[in-house]
Amino acid sequence: MKQLLLEPCFIFILLVISVTNTPTCLCVDDASYTNCSNAFSCGNNNFNLKYPFWGENRGNYCGGGPNLESEKLTCEAQVPKITINLIKYRVLGWENTSQILKVARDDYWDNNNICVNGDRNSTFDNSPFQYDYDGLVNVTLFYDCPASFSPSTIPSLPPSTVFSFPCGGGSFVYYTAQALPSSYEAPCKIVVIPIFQTNNDSLENSERIIEALQGGFEIEWTGNYEKCEKCTGSGGECGSVDGNFQCFCKDGPHSASCKERQKVYNNSHCSTNLIRPL
Numbered sequence: 508m509k510q511l512l513l514e515p516c517f518i519f520i521l522l523v524i525s526v527t528n529t530p531t532c533l534c535v536d537d538a539s540y541t542n543c544s545n546a547f548s549c550g551n552n553n554f555n556l557k558y559p560f561w562g563e564n565r566g567n568y569c570g571g572g573p574n575l576e577s578e579k580l581t582c583e584a585q586v587p588k589i590t591i592n593l594i595k596y597r598v599l600g601w602e603n604t605s606q607i608l609k610v611a612r613d614d615y616w617d618n619n620n621i622c623v624n625g626d627r628n629s630t631f632d633n634s635p636f637q638y639d640y641d642g643l644v645n646v647t648l649f650y651d652c653p654a655s656f657s658p659s660t661i662p663s664l665p666p667s668t669v670f671s672f673p674c675g676g677g678s679f680v681y682y683t684a685q686a687l688p689s690s691y692e693a694p695c696k697i698v699v700i701p702i703f704q705t706n707n708d709s710l711e712n713s714e715r716i717i718e719a720l721q722g723g724f725e726i727e728w729t730g731n732y733e734k735c736e737k738c739t740g741s742g743g744e745c746g747s748v749d750g751n752f753q754c755f756c757k758d759g760p761h762s763a764s765c766k767e768r769q770k771v772y773n774n775s776h777c778s779t780n781l782i783r784p785l
């Protein structure tokens with residue numbers, strides 16, 4: 508009897524609470540937002556590697572696409588690395604204002620590797636990166652040259668501009684920072700690696716060529732970074748889902764900016780209206 512009398516009253520109270528309950532959101536920040544708000548963590552650099560990069564502590568949705576695999580970073584012995592078209596690079600810097608990534612070939616990093624890596628040029632085809640040749644000089648390395656080869660056999664190139672790196676057993680890797688004559692077909696395998704013009708000094712010294720290769724070169728991320736700037740300007744963190752740009756905000760993902768009304772999907776983790784009538 509007492510119970511029956513109380514019940515409608517209880518429901519009424521619930522209704523009042525529910526109606527006056529303005530949607531105070533007992534939210535935790537969106538998980539994607541939180542995840543992508545952390546820069547790539549590796550070693551003690553301050554490169555601030557965020558969008559379009561992902562890997563390790565950053566989920567793949569923090570990447571830019573369209574070729575996510577080439578934006579994936581790994582951390583090896585405290586060194587951030589990126590693998591593009593099967594070649595691994597050390598990341599030496601990133602400027603988010605110009606989207607310039609500074610990299611050096613990992614396979615040429617250690618001192619004598621220059622002797623054994625005659626098989627691959629760096630290519631950025633089908634990746635969101637491309638060379639930025641501003642301030643760069645191509646170094647051409649000659650591998651597996653026949654005994655008949657010598658720098659003087661390269662037409663219209665002063666032999667004094669072609670240097671040699673001793674690889675033991677009387678074998679050499681030849682290299683030059685000069686452009687080869689376009690018609691020239693070397694009897695050797697050729698690998699071309701850009702270096703900074705500022706590193707194009709005293710390359711006849713074989714230690715210097717290693718230093719110059721370790722100095723790396725610049726490539727540019729060619730995706731649409733303006734979208735990201737718009738997103739971060741509104742307090743969001745950039746990422747992508749299925750190749751589409753996403754702006755992850757504290758209240759969930761938006762398509763472009765945290766200021767727009769329409770969210771990409773329902774904010775299911777946000778528990779508004781905890782108390783409902785029945």
Ligand SMILES: *[C@@H]1O[C@H](CO)[C@@H](O)[C@H](O)[C@H]1NC(C)=O
Nearest residue numbers: 541542545563564565566567
């Ligand atoms: C972000 O997400 C990735 C992939 O799911 C995960 O490995 C990583 O631990 C997350 N990082 C943080 C800080 O939550």
Ligand SMILES: *[C@@H]1O[C@H](CO)[C@@H](O)[C@H](O)[C@H]1NC(C)=O
Nearest residue numbers: 625626627628696697698699
């Ligand atoms: C590297 O590129 C040069 C031209 O830029 C080419 O002559 C050479 O054959 C290429 N080397 C390899 C290993 O593909």
Ligand SMILES: *[C@@H]1O[C@H](CO)[C@@H](O)[C@H](O)[C@H]1NC(C)=O
Nearest residue numbers: 640641643644645686699701
């Ligand atoms: C380096 O070589 C590439 C391809 O072989 C060429 O497109 C580029 O212009 C060269 N860069 C410089 C600075 O000579």
Ligand SMILES: *[C@@H]1O[C@H](CO)[C@@H](O)[C@H](O)[C@H]1NC(C)=O
Nearest residue numbers: 644684685704707708709710
């Ligand atoms: C690199 O340096 C050599 C001399 O050390 C010079 O002859 C050459 O022109 C330089 N190359 C470029 C592209 O600056």
Ligand SMILES: *[C@@H]1O[C@H](CO)[C@@H](O)[C@H](O)[C@H]1NC(C)=O
Nearest residue numbers: 555557558603604735736739
């Ligand atoms: C670029 O980097 C600076 C400082 O490292 C940071 O404050 C800014 O938010 C970044 N811009 C974007 C669009 O991520």
Ligand SMILES: *[C@@H]1O[C@H](CO)[C@@H](O)[C@H](O)[C@H]1NC(C)=O
Nearest residue numbers: 768769770771772773774775
């Ligand atoms: C949000 O979810 C509810 C229930 O799951 C659904 O009825 C509603 O249409 C969704 N709203 C949007 C904008 O997707």
